[in-house]
Amino acid sequence: MTKGNNNSPDLKSGKGAKNYAKYFDFSDAKVISEEEGKTTYRIKGRNVQINSQPDYKDGKRRGKEDIEVHYDFVIPEDMMSFGVDKFYHITTYGCQMNEHDTETMKGMLEQMGYRSVDDRNEADIILLNTCAIRENAEDKVFGELGHLKHLKIEKPGLLLGICGCMSQEEGVVNRIMSKHSFVDMIFGTHNIHRLPHLIKEAMFSKELVIEVWSKEGDIIENLPKKREGMRAWVNIMYGCDKFCTYCIVPFTRGKERSRRPEDVIAEVRDLARQGFKEVTLLGQNVNAYGKDFTDINYTFGDLMDDMRLIDIPRIRFMTSHPRDFDDRLIEVLAKGGNLSEHIHLPVQSGSTEVLKKMSRKYTRERYLELVDKIKAVVKNPVLTTDIIVGFPGETEEQFEDTLSLVREVGFDMAYTFIYSPREGTPAASMEDNVPMEVKSARLQRLNDLIKENSRISNDRMLGEVVEVLVEGESKNNTEMLSGRSSSNKLVHFEGSKELIGTFVHVRITDTKTWYIKGDYVKEAAVVV
Secondary structure (H helix, E strand, O other): OEEOOOOOOOEOOOOOOEOHHHOOOOOOOEEEEEEOOEEEEEEOOEEEEEEEOOOHHHHHOOOOOOOOEEOOOOOOHHHOOOOOOOEEEEEEOOOHHHHHHHHHHHHHHHHOOOEEOOOHHHOOEEEEEEOOOOHHHHHHHHHHHHHHHHHHHHOOOOEEEEEEHHHHOHHHHHHHHHHOOOOOEEEOOOOHHHHHHHHHHHHHHOOEEEEOOOOOOOEEOOOOOOOOOOEEEEEOEEOOOOOOOOOOHHHHHOOOEEOOHHHHHHHHHHHHHHOOOEEEEEOOOHHHOOOOOOOOOOOHHHHHHHHOOOOOOEEEEEOOOHHHOOHHHHHHHOOOOOEOOEEEOOOEOOOHHHHHHHOOOOOHHHHHHHHHHHHHHOOOOEEEEEEEEOOOOOOHHHHHHHHHHHHHHOOOEEEEEEOOOOOOOHHHHOOOOOOHHHHHHHHHHHHHHHHHHHHHHHHOOOOOEEEEEEEEEOOOOOOEEEEEEOOOOEEEEEOOHHHOOOEEEEEEEEEOOOOEEEEEOHHHOEOO
């Protein structure tokens, strides 16, 4: 057994070495064993098995090596009944991509015999599928770990795992190793398909098992999924190559790699056969789809054109980048049909100077030209966006540029955020010199304007009859039903519970800031 030096052990696994003393003192760590690329340490009174660990430098590299597609995924035979008479609970934070990853993990767990349970006190395995976009998302997870520690003490056999984007961050893994050693598994976004193997290792070794691939792996098709409801998410690509200076996603999700079009089309056709009413195509930068293909010339616009021919009533997509929103895509969206007129087009700032510091690779003028192109050919488009306020160095004049752009475009809704630095990104080394009180005041002014835009847009719909996919009862009034229009407007109306899961027509009679109300038009009911 080898003892670490007085400063920090040389904790290494696979390629390269990592000095964990950068974050915490691991001077008491001891190497227990090294075999088959796995290193086991004794840290803070617990054995930690490191199969692989996050590394920002590795995560940033964008090699030209080929990405292989695998169609042979199966649950290992010795794990097929591992979860019989056991229960799982997954808490999901963040974006639709994380929600979709959760569907995949649920699919694997249920093939292993586990069953879902809402009460985590009854669970035999708890997974936190985490988000790394905002600092408060991490704070929520660490707060949750504080609560789960007590549950772990009461149920020592409980298996507790941390996965998702936070797991791809070096500092997060080190913090868990040092402060939350009761966690049993840490795995990242690139090796979700390894979940059955990791459960087995953690269960039998009784060690904290860490397996986080910094470099993205191949594309794994045929992963099981547990989808619920009438709307489905379909990943069409993974990763992002844009490297906006504030964003951790290229590090946590890897380089851009597209699924083969025949696999995407086959999955959506299967969802149509299963009776799903709406499909959202997902990608961290969804309209960069196909740009990594070397053997075919097939873009996101081509894929959307093929989606029009599938018998799914509604097709949406999230999230697009203005730089990749080309004329071919606009031309296809103009054909309408089952392609939603709702377009989420993150702008982040209305100032060309700030956009340059963000490395967004477009100007204010270019963005507005794109919006004009869309409005010229797409029928009644509904535009929504993402905006960051208080980016390092943002002046009052530059913020006013954002407000004027919001007025000019007329966004129906926006996800608005106060800038917070993310460790490992270029912006984190910039001087965060906009005072918090100024950031908060700017956010309030921006939100007030967005509310005004949303209300104006909703008011225009008074008297119109819109088609609504009925999703269920209203959260605030069980006497009302709730659903969404093709333009993604939230609509409330009175109607029979039998209408849930169908398309109906609703005449708009009342408008609020974030939703609209109306009367069910029976004679125009449509069941798809």
